[in-house]
Amino acid sequence: MHQHSTSVRQRALSLLRGGAKNADVSRELNIPLGTISYWKHVDRAKRGECPGAHNPLCPRCDGRPLDAAAYSYLLGQYLGDGHISHYSGHRVPSLMITAADAWPGIANETEAAMRKVFPDNGVHRLQRTGCQNIKVYSKHLTCLFPQHGPGKKHERKIALEPWQQEIVDAHPWEFVRGLIHSDGCRITNWTTRIVAGVRKRYEYPRYFFTNVSDDIRKLFTDTLDRLGVEWAHCARNGNPYNTSVARKASVALMDAHIGPKY
Secondary structure, eight states, X not given: OOOOOHHHHHHHHHHHHTTOOHHHHHHHXXXXXXXXXXXXXXXXXXXXXXXXXXXXXXXXXXXXXXOHHHHHHHHHHHHHHOEEEOOTTOSSOEEEEEEETTOHHHHXXXXXXXXXXXXXXXXXXXXXXXXXXXXXXXXXXXXXXXXXXXXXXXXXXXOOOHHHHHHHHHSHHHXXXXXXXXXXXXXXXXXXXXXXXXXXXXXXXXXXXXXXXXXXXXXXXXXXXXXXXXXXXXOBXXXXXXXXXXXXXXXXXXXXXXXXXX
């Protein structure tokens, strides 16, 4: 990761404080736009200028309304490939979800969900090689994502709180969509058959969800069961980490609500 000097960062902040647009500063200093946006966010937060920075409310602690559909999607994203960190130098922890540049639609959908779930907190992107880290800072992250804890997710018990399960039950497709967007895919499989003495090739779509955590895979398959989607375990190299959806009717149902990554 490229490290910018303090003088370059101060130059950027001086331009931003003077009213320059993020994109203009990015071009002038030849620094990624995501980095400029992040520097501006941190600078504004330190000076108390971010919207809601003084006392952002929490749906769990303060009863603030929660966009349940957006939360169900974001919960799937978090369980699949998101994580909460508390780095030194920051006053509050951050939720980060990484989105590949190959799927800009998913990055946009993830950012939109974050903004709906955390309307009083700044959301920003930090460009990396081939991907973007989409982040939000909040003191209440562990209130909304109580699955957070030390170590890797697959090394500890992952279970939804009753209030989370109620949201997932009310918005199951959003939850499945978040999980697929983070740790799943839609591919085209093929096989050959002998028809009238001639070998013909047949192609068919298939969904996969891959996660090392037994608990997270069960949350995925339990939700599929409630939606009427047929699935099967698909071990690879002896590892039971893959869940497959290949039946024609079930794939059609997934296509109607999820579809390929975009």
